[in-house]
Each structure stands twice: as C-alpha cells, then as structure tokens.
Amino acid sequence: MKLNIALLAGDGIGPEVVDQAVKVVNAVAAKFNHEVNWTSALTGAVAIDAVGEPYPDETHEVCMAADAVLFGAIGHPRFDNDPKATVRPEQGLLKMRKKLGLYANVRPTFTFPSLIDNSPLKRERIEGTDLIILRELTGGIYFGERGRKDDGNTAFDTCTYTREEIQRLAKLGFELAMTRGKKLCCVDKANVLESSRLWRETVQDMEKDFPEVEVTYEFVDAVAMRLVQWPKSYDVIITENLFGDILTDEASVISGSMGLMPSASVGIHTSLYEPIHGSYPQAAGKDIANPLATVLSAAMMFEDAFGLKEEAELIRSVVNKSLTEGIVTEDLAGKDNKAYKTSEVGDWLAKNI
Amino acid sequence: MKLNIALLAGDGIGPEVVDQAVKVVNAVAAKFNHEVNWTSALTGAVAIDAVGEPYPDETHEVCMAADAVLFGAIGHPRFDNDPKATVRPEQGLLKMRKKLGLYANVRPTFTFPSLIDNSPLKRERIEGTDLIILRELTGGIYFGERGRKDDGNTAFDTCTYTREEIQRLAKLGFELAMTRGKKLCCVDKANVLESSRLWRETVQDMEKDFPEVEVTYEFVDAVAMRLVQWPKSYDVIITENLFGDILTDEASVISGSMGLMPSASVGIHTSLYEPIHGSYPQAAGKDIANPLATVLSAAMMFEDAFGLKEEAELIRSVVNKSLTEGIVTEDLAGKDNKAYKTSEVGDWLAKNI
Numbered sequence: 131m132k133l134n135i136a137l138l139a140g141d142g143i144g145p146e147v148v149d150q151a152v153k154v155v156n157a158v159a160a161k162f163n164h165e166v167n168w169t170s171a172l173t174g175a176v177a178i179d180a181v182g183e184p185y186p187d188e189t190h191e192v193c194m195a196a197d198a199v200l201f202g203a204i205g206h207p208r209f210d211n212d213p214k215a216t217v218r219p220e221q222g223l224l225k226m227r228k229k230l231g232l233y234a235n236v237r238p239t240f241t242f243p244s245l246i247d248n249s250p251l252k253r254e255r256i257e258g259t260d261l262i263i264l265r266e267l268t269g270g271i272y273f274g275e276r277g278r279k280d281d282g283n284t285a286f287d288t289c290t291y292t293r294e295e296i297q298r299l300a301k302l303g304f305e306l307a308m309t310r311g312k313k314l315c316c317v318d319k320a321n322v323l324e325s326s327r328l329w330r331e332t333v334q335d336m337e338k339d340f341p342e343v344e345v346t347y348e349f350v351d352a353v354a355m356r357l358v359q360w361p362k363s364y365d366v367i368i369t370e371n372l373f374g375d376i377l378t379d380e381a382s383v384i385s386g387s388m389g390l391m392p393s394a395s396v397g398i399h400t401s402l403y404e405p406i407h408g409s410y411p412q413a414a415g416k417d418i419a420n421p422l423a424t425v426l427s428a429a430m431m432f433e434d435a436f437g438l439k440e441e442a443e444l445i446r447s448v449v450n451k452s453l454t455e456g457i458v459t460e461d462l463a464g465k466d467n468k469a470y471k472t473s474e475v476g477d478w479l480a481k482n483i
Numbered sequence: 484m485k486l487n488i489a490l491l492a493g494d495g496i497g498p499e500v501v502d503q504a505v506k507v508v509n510a511v512a513a514k515f516n517h518e519v520n521w522t523s524a525l526t527g528a529v530a531i532d533a534v535g536e537p538y539p540d541e542t543h544e545v546c547m548a549a550d551a552v553l554f555g556a557i558g559h560p561r562f563d564n565d566p567k568a569t570v571r572p573e574q575g576l577l578k579m580r581k582k583l584g585l586y587a588n589v590r591p592t593f594t595f596p597s598l599i600d601n602s603p604l605k606r607e608r609i610e611g612t613d614l615i616i617l618r619e620l621t622g623g624i625y626f627g628e629r630g631r632k633d634d635g636n637t638a639f640d641t642c643t644y645t646r647e648e649i650q651r652l653a654k655l656g657f658e659l660a661m662t663r664g665k666k667l668c669c670v671d672k673a674n675v676l677e678s679s680r681l682w683r684e685t686v687q688d689m690e691k692d693f694p695e696v697e698v699t700y701e702f703v704d705a706v707a708m709r710l711v712q713w714p715k716s717y718d719v720i721i722t723e724n725l726f727g728d729i730l731t732d733e734a735s736v737i738s739g740s741m742g743l744m745p746s747a748s749v750g751i752h753t754s755l756y757e758p759i760h761g762s763y764p765q766a767a768g769k770d771i772a773n774p775l776a777t778v779l780s781a782a783m784m785f786e787d788a789f790g791l792k793e794e795a796e797l798i799r800s801v802v803n804k805s806l807t808e809g810i811v812t813e814d815l816a817g818k819d820n821k822a823y824k825t826s827e828v829g830d831w832l833a834k835n836i
C-alpha cells in the first residue's frame with residue numbers, strides 16, 4: 131500500500147519525538163511492503179519564525195494532499211505570558227483543526243500493566259480502565275466571537291453550538307459505543323449553559339436510533355470528580371470542546387504515563403495523529419523526551435487511517451516489549467535504572483519491529 | 484455575642500445535614516455564651532414548589548438581614564434531564580450569589596489524617612496537601628447573555644469579565660497567599676480565550692503590589708492534571724467561575740472525603756457557608772448523609788464571619804474526635820464497622836462540644 135503522510139513536527143520536543151515515530155513507521159512499512167511518502171511542513175512557533183504564520187497555506191496544502199497527518203506538538207512559552215501577542219502558535223493549531231474539519235478528538239485512556247504503579251491513583255481504582263473521550267474540536271468557545279470593550283477593560287468570549295455540530299460528534303460517540311461497552315456518557319453543564327441544554331436535547335433525540343446504547347448525562351463538575359474516583363465506570367464520553375480539553379488532560383493522569391498517551395483527530399478532510407503531551411520546551415533538544423506517545427499515535431494512524439490493524443498491533447507489542455525490558459526514557463526509568471535517550475528508544479523500537 | 488444566622492436548608496439531604504450543624508452551633512453558642520438567632524428561609528426546588536421561585540424575595544431579605552448564611556444544598560433530578568424546564572433550582576443559587584454579591588468562593592482542600600487512605604490517590608502524593616481555591620462566583624459564562632437562534636437550532640453563551648471583577652477576586656487571592664505560603668497560581672486559558680488574557684494581564688499588573696508573593700500562570704487543562712498529580716505544589720489558586728466549578732470539584736477528590744469538605748462564599752453584603760457536596764437526592768430523608776461538611780462549614784462561619792476562632796477550633800477538634808472514635812456515617816464506616824445515622828453523629832458532636 132502507498133501511505134502518504136504529512137509530517138508536522140512543530141515546536142519544542144515535537145521534532146525529536148516525531149523522528150522516532152518516523153523510524154518506527156518506516157520499519158513497519160519495510161516489513162509489510164508498504165511505500166511511505168513523507169512530506170514535512172511547518173507549523174507552530176517555528177512557522178511563525180519562518181513565515182510569520184503558525185499554519186501557513188503551504189502546510190494546509192500538504193495536509194490536504196496527504197492520507198493522514200502525523201503531528202508533534204506546538205507552543206512556546208515566550209507567547210504564553212504575553213497577553214498582548216497578536217500571533218500565537220495555538221492559533222495555528224485551531225486554524226488547522228478548522229480548515230481540515232477535524233471535528234472529533236479521540237482520546238483513549240487505558241493503563242499499561244508494567245507502568246500501573248506510576249499512577250498517582252491507587253492500582254485498584256484504575257486497573258482495567260478502558261475509556262475513550264470524544265471531544266468536539268471545531269466549535270464552542272474556541273471558535274466563537276471574542277474581543278474587548280470599554281477601552282480594553284471588558285473582555286468576552288462566545289460559546290456557540292449548532293444542532294448539526296452536536297449530532298455529528300454524538301453520532302461518532304454512539305457508533306463507537308456500539309463497538310465497545312455500549313455505554314455513552316454525555317458531559318455538559320446543562321444546569322447553567324444554554325449550549326449545554328442544546329447538547330443534552332440533541333443527544334436525547336438520538337437515543338432512539340441507538341436503542342442498545344445506555345446513555346447517561348452528567349455535569350462536567352461531577353465528571354471531573356468521578357473520572358479520578360471511578361474511571362472504570364466510563365466507556366465512551368462525549369463532550370464539547372472546552373470541557374473536553376480539561377477532562378482529557380485530567381484523564382491522562384490515570385495511566386500515570388502522560389508520555390505514552392496517543393490521540394487522533396478525525397473529521398471531514400483527513401485525520402491527524404498526535405501525542406497528547408505538549409511541546410515541553412524545557413526538554414527541547416535534550417534527547418530525553420519520551421517518544422512513545424507519538425509512536426503509539428502512529429499505531430492509531432495505521433489502524434484507523436489506513437485500516438492496517440496488524441501493523442498497528444505490531445507497533446503496540448514492540449512498545450510493550452520496550453517497557454517490560456526497561457528500554458525507556460528518564461521519565462519512566464526510576465532512579466535505579468538506566469535511562470535511554472529519546473533517539474535510542476526510537477532505534478531500539480525500529481530494530482525490534 | 485449575638486449571632487444572626489440565616490438558615491437555608493434547601494433540597495435533598497440539605498435539611499438533614501443542616502440540622503446537625505444547627506445542633507453543633509447551638510452547643511458552641513451555649514458554651515461560649517453567645518446568643519444565636521436562626522431565621523429559616525426557602526430556596527431551591529422546595530421554594531419552587533412552595534412559591535414558584537427558587538430564590539424568593541423574602542429569602543433574600545432574610546439573608547440581607549443576617550450576619551451570615553448557613554446553606555445546605557439545592558438541586559433536584561427532575562429538572563436535570565429536562566432541557567426545556569423554565570424554572571430551575573440552580574437559578575436560585577445563581578440569583579442568590581449575584582444579589583448577595585458573593586463574588587468569591589473559598590474552597591480549602593486538605594486531608595484528614597485518619598481518612599487519608601480513603602482517597603483514590605496514593606498517600607505519598609496527598610499527605611500534607613493544604614491548598615485553597617478561590618473561585619470567582621458572580622461573573623463569567625454563568626452570568627453572560629445566552630439564548631437560541633435559528634429556530635432553536637443554535638445555542639450560545641457568553642463569558643464576560645471586567646478588569647474590576649478580576650481585581651477584587653485577585654486581591655483576595657494575593658492577601659490570602661500573604662497569610663500562607665505566599666504562592667499564587669492564576670489559572671486560565673489565555674492561549675485561547677480573550678477573557679483569560681484579561682485575567683492574566685490584570686493579575687500581572689497587580690504583582691508589583693504584592694512583591695513577596697510568587698505568582699505563576701497555568702492553563703486550566705494543565706492544572707486539571709497537576710492538581711491530582713502534585714496537589715502539594717499548590718498554595719492559593721485563583722480562577723474564573725466555570726474553571727473554578729470544575730477544579731474545585733476535582734480537588735475535592737484529593738481528601739477522599741467529599742462529605743467532609745466545607746466552603747465559604749464571601750463578598751459584598753454577607754457571607755455564606757455550605758458543604759461542597761450537592762443535594763444527593765438518592766439519600767434524602769434516609770438519615771444516612773454525612774453532616775460533617777456542613778458542620779465544618781459552620782466552623783468556617785465562626786472563624787471568618789464572626790471572628791470567633793476558638794469556637795471554630797473547638798468544632799474542628801470535636802469533628803476530628805468523632806472521626807478517630809469512628810462515630811461516622813456509612814460513607815466512612817467501612818464494611819466492618821458500625822455506621823451511625825446522620826442525626827446520631829449530630830447528637831454526638833453536640834454532646835461533645
């Protein structure tokens with residue numbers, strides 16, 4: 131098979147972790163006789179520096195032409211504490227999501243048997259956790275009107291949702307639930323927000339089309355609690371953009387291994403695969419970042435974008451082997467064991483494919 | 484001293500838990516020679532049923548006339564899954580907060596030595612946690628314009644903040660930090676939201692007035708992670724209304740004892756004390772709910788509203804004694820021990836004051 135992949139390394143540790151995924155993907159492709167065609171493009175702070183724009187048109191064309199996008203991370207602290215910066219790396223991310231129609235972010239949360247004791251949560255609470263959060267990604271307060279009034283002394287943001295936006299995300303949620311535990315939890319703040327009431331109303335109307343799915347409705351504050359108390363009680367969670375941002379990051383704590391959690395963003399024009407961690411600028415260039423989240427994102431890409439399940443499983447099994455054999459970066463090594471470099475882990479994985 | 488307290492029991496388990504706090508407050512008052520004047524008033528679903536309004540004018544007058552308000556809980560499931568309900572208990576809560584000018588919700592998070600193993604988090608992560616979240620309570624998306632368009636197919640909510648709203652909340656945060664660990668964390672989503680950029684800008688401008696306070700700025704998604712990973716790294720957190728709603732509930736998991744966590748809401752006209760748990764309708768009327776959060780809220784009331792620290796400490800020490808002697812409701816009893824009724828716990832506490 132011919133695999134055309136757009137490669138967006140981005141900022142901070144993005145390039146280093148993406149490099150390892152490339153090694154692994156190439157090794158898998160060689161083994162299964164696929165031809166991989168990589169096209170790199172700029173995004174984030176590096177794109178701002180190079181062309182003044184965090185998601186240049188050229189990059190968009192590269193993504194549109196590809197079968198899938200592999201993404202590193204973007205963001206740089208020099209923009210974070212400058213409330214007056216006019217161009218920001220994050221704008222590139224949002225523009226990319228919007229222009230590529232990536233309306234659903236898919237975040238699995240699961241535990242790695244060999245790493246379960248790294249979690250801040252107790253083993254008995256998390257062992258066997260297997261939930262997926264589907265976060266709406268191209269609507270809500272991220273994309274509504276915003277601005278200042280009163281000489282800059284009043285600021286506002288608008289959260290808007292249409293029934294169609296909710297339906298297409300919820301449909302994915304119902305379908306996903308049907309392939310799994312048949313439980314769907316819709317998370318909102320319907321006791322306060324009108325947009326949440328539209329979410330609840332829309333999902334309630336869809337229940338009849340999926341009679342086998344057991345649907346529950348929970349408030350976001352309650353879920354922020356229950357997610358760490360009883361993560362095993364969830365199967366598929368659907369929610370709007372901002373709640374999803376908060377809850378997916380919170381959920382990433384469960385596994386105890388942020389550096390290992392992959393994600394996919396799917397939608398209209400293409401699909402994009404990325405680690406859930408950020409650009410981690412403090413570690414950039416040091417060859418110490420954990421590349422496994424990006425490598426596992428590549429596994430998701432094989433399975434979901436290309437329908438190549440065997441390839442995906444091979445990547446996952448080699449990753450598991452690296453964990454049990456202790457070929458891990460410093461975040462997982464513990465103080466008594468050897469820590470491998472980012473690039474060494476990538477090399478080891480590629481060799482063991 | 485003469486203590487005029489408005490008593491708003493509310494819905495669900497509200498009346499039962501409030502009853503126990505009343506017993507304890509009366510016992511403390513008797514011991515220290517204070518005169519307590521209780522005035523009860525309706526709020527929540529019970530007020531809707533009685534007078535068609537969740538926060539009637541009469542109730543407001545009672546609160547305005549009192550030195551402090553002791554509040555139970557409000558909310559009833561019959562409103563939650565009806566996106567078309569026009570009167571909701573929660574509206575009463577929001578109206579009350581707004582009309583009483585309760586712009587700051589104060590939520591301490593700490594652990595109880597005797598209960599630390601109840602937490603889903605590992606002991607070493609949480610032992611010694613001592614943080615306070617200050618949540619802005621009368622602004623943001625809770626109070627902005629909202630509605631429907633396109634025949635009800637589009638819904639919107641608006642988040643608005645003014646510099647003054649941010650300043651008065653942040654000022655409390657800086658002052659509180661000065662009495663404690665001198666660390667302040669401002670939580671926002673300044674990489675996306677204009678209102679968050681105003682928060683960050685405003686707090687940055689105030690830093691010079693509190694040179695001893697070490698201020699950090701973190702994104703809400705990152706805090707949703709770090710709060711369960713490293714709760715001990717926080718001292719005082721300030722944040723806007725919706726983020727505060729989510730993060731305070733998440734933080735309540737740390738102690739492992741939701742049923743024990745008190746809160747205060749302070750502001751312009753009076754101050755209000757309430758357990759952080761909800762109305763828990765499944766348990767209503769069963770005399771099984773844990774009254775300690777409400778009792779500890781009454782302790783906060785003695786200390787903060789009346790400046791009676793000794794009385795507050797006595798309540799806290801009797802609560803601790805009840806915990807170590809196992810005079811606890813079923814949520815804390817564990818399967819091998821006797822569970823006491825809500826009213827029995829209240830009686831025991833009052834007797835031991």
Ligand SMILES: CC(C)[C@H](C(=O)O)[C@@H](O)C(=O)O
Nearest residue numbers: 204205220223375674675704
């Ligand atoms: C960088 C930021 C704009 C982004 C978001 O909030 O969506 C990030 O937190 C994420 O979750 O991908």
Ligand SMILES: CC(C)[C@H](C(=O)O)[C@@H](O)C(=O)O
Nearest residue numbers: 321322351557558573576728
């Ligand atoms: C009941 C609800 C409106 C309320 C809120 O969101 O403020 C509650 O969750 C709280 O935190 O007091």
